Amino acid sequence: MLDPRWLEALTAVVDESGFDRAAQRLCLTQSAVSQRIRQLEEHLGQPVVSRTQPPEPTPAGRRLIQHHRQMRLLEQELLGTLAPAASEASYTRVSVGVNADSLATWFLEAARPAVEAHRLLLDIRVDDQDYTHALMRDGDVIGCVSTQTVPLQGGECRFLGAMRYHCLATPAFSARHFPHGLTAAALASAPAILYSHKDDIHSEFLASALGYHGPFPSFRLPSAQGFLECTLQGMAYCLLPEMMTTGACSAGRLVDLLPGQWVDIGLYWHQWRIGSQVAASLADTLEAYGRANLRPSAEQPAG
Amino acid sequence: MLDPRWLEALTAVVDESGFDRAAQRLCLTQSAVSQRIRQLEEHLGQPVVSRTQPPEPTPAGRRLIQHHRQMRLLEQELLGTLAPAASEASYTRVSVGVNADSLATWFLEAARPAVEAHRLLLDIRVDDQDYTHALMRDGDVIGCVSTQTVPLQGGECRFLGAMRYHCLATPAFSARHFPHGLTAAALASAPAILYSHKDDIHSEFLASALGYHGPFPSFRLPSAQGFLECTLQGMAYCLLPEMMTTGACSAGRLVDLLPGQWVDIGLYWHQWRIGSQVAASLADTLEAYGRANLRPSAEQPAG
Structure with missing residues (x-):
């Protein structure tokens, strides 16, 4: 034992x-x-x-750590049932993995009802959306927002919705770097932004939308808000979530460099199947928010 | 060789x-x-x-990596002098360490003139303000924004200015968790936010401003904007930079829980002394911006 x-x-x-x-x-x-x-x-x-x-x-x-976290969560729920008054001053700590763009846009608002109802303290780990899954597999978190569509063994997953990304820059950046559009020569010399060395979304977009497979200069900036700020400052262009940029676009501060092209990233909530009411309630809360506020499916551009 | x-x-x-x-x-x-x-x-x-x-x-x-980065920087500057036309399409990559709050507020705007004048690509590493220094010592970056006041051996440092933090929450959070002010009992049960396990600013503030040394529940959220959003959502209270919150405070969305109390964090720019024109220009640019936009010194509250 x-x-x-x-x-x-x-x-x-x-x-x-x-x-x-x-x-x-x-x-x-x-x-x-x-x-x-x-x-x-x-x-x-x-x-x-x-x-x-x-x-x-x-x-x-x-x-062992993953097992311990799951046992603690179940124990805290049990104690909450047995002695609600005694546990009122206590909180349940839940560690979750969230990709930076979800954290910068919808995640905290979405989680709030479950946080308040169950007195949760979130321990949030941030990683690239293709890697949050690894945090869960390694036992660092009990659930995560991920692009992975297949549940881990012993886990379950639910579709939350999709986030749409457009390729944006300031009008001045566009005029200076892309006077003839997104040509291969211009792409080879206009600075983009990558979140980290694990971030492939920009190069995949250039390949799929423009057939461009060459190198391109890039800032490295591990901050979702940093992407927006660096773009607004006219230092680079990049793919930005629609959820963060509708204001700047309608104010004319940012322009879409490739109207009609976009990337939709489908997001899934993964968690271990451990029979926890709290975990189930958090999943329900996130799913309900996603259905109401994210795109109902990831779509390919027509072009 | x-x-x-x-x-x-x-x-x-x-x-x-x-x-x-x-x-x-x-x-x-x-x-x-x-x-x-x-x-x-x-x-x-x-x-x-x-x-x-x-x-x-x-x-x-x-x-060896640190040496290589410094040599590359000097070489790129030399090539720029020898053949300005040939290097026009090329960029100089500069890796810098920045604390999350500086990145979320003033850093990118401050760096922009140097980025544009020298065609820099910033490779930004984010860490707690007391730890960016370690990134530089380990050779991961050539310069950093840090709270350290003493230059590394072989390095130089300049005072940029101070950022002021106030202890803020929504009016509803304040009414619910602090009906009788920031008492020891209330501090022991009101959720705060920590950036990471290396983040001591909150506990130091509770000790210095209130003489409170006990435990307190906390979210962990490695994102400066996440701190603001989590606070605005009414899930926690925390120390937030004045530079991020003047709008929310004057709109009444956030209130100062301890008027007349604050934390001033003095920030310094550190870099290796390698005789690089680009590095010197970046330092000058950041220093000039800091003098114009940050607080001229770190002050202790009168209380």
Whole structure:
């Protein structure tokens, strides 16, 4: 039988990125934390976390942390049922993975009803939309907004809706860099923006909409609002979510460089199937918001 | 003598987080990239990068990458002087570390004149303001916005100005969680927001302004705009930069929970002293903007 205190120590060490901070959080000495983790490792006959800075869980460690988070969530729900008055001052911590554009547009507003109804504290991890899934698979989050259409084994997934992206720039940037439109020569020298080295949406758009497969200069800017600001400042052009830019477009501050072309990104809510009321309610809340506020499906441009 | 192609391969592997992507970027085969890195390691007699996914540079590898970036910057400036016409279509890539709040408020507007004058492509890394310095020390960036007041050895630093933070919430949140003000009992149960586990500004503010040293529930949200949005949604209260919130405050959407109390964060621009015209110009541009738009000094509240 696994002692829950071992798992609590392991989870704290990984969450807090260190044995000392974990000890602080658990109000224990550092040697007590180390001892609990050593006992866990002896019980299992294998290491669960590296002694590096920051400590990294082993594959077994990740599965244990994920298990611990799920058990905690179910336990907190049970306690809420047994003694609602006693638990009123307490919160349930839920870790979720969200892509930066969803966080910058709809996610917080969508999650609010579930956050308030269940007194949730969200622990939000941000990553590229094609990688939030990995956070869930690794046990870092119990659910995520992802572009992946297939549920993980032991998980479920629901379609939330699609976000549409247009290729935008200021009128001045467009006049200076694209006087003859988005020609290959102009694309090779006009600065774009990439979120990170994992961000392929821009190059895929240039390939699918324009048949352009060459290199292009780019800023790297890991911030959704940074994309918008950098574009509004006239330093670059990029694909921006319709949800963030309708105001700037109708005010004439940004123009669509390729009217009739766009990218629709379908978004799915994934979560582990653990029979948690809180997780189910969060999923319902997000799905209802998505159906009312996101696009009902990802569409291809006609061209 | 170090072959610059070795350093180029090492830098690409780390920047692109993989040998395969590095090979793509350099238009080489993956085995050519591996061979260059092996040659570098044989020349130095020590490893420069781990064969993990993603590859991590060793301490020696980090210093080599930093050296390579500085040499590239000086070389690009030299080429710009020698053949201005030929380099007109090319850009100079400059990696900088910026704290999330500066990026969300003043940084891009401040950097724009230097970006346009020198045809820069910014490669922006975002971290907590107390940690951008580490990005520079590790050789990941050539300059950074930091709270550190002392220059690194071989580096220089300039005061940019201070950003002021007020403790804000919606009127409804304030009425619900702080009906009797920011009492210890209320602080122990009202949700705050932390940027990450490295973020101490909130707990330091509660200690200095209110003498409160206890625990408090918190969302974790690694996004400056996310802080504002989560607060506007009435899910939490937090310290927010004046530069982001004057509109919401004067519209009555947010209220100051502790009028007369604030936190001023002094910001410094750090960069390596490498005799680069571009780096000097970027520093001048940021300093001039800071003097005109940030607070001239960090002040303590009178209380």
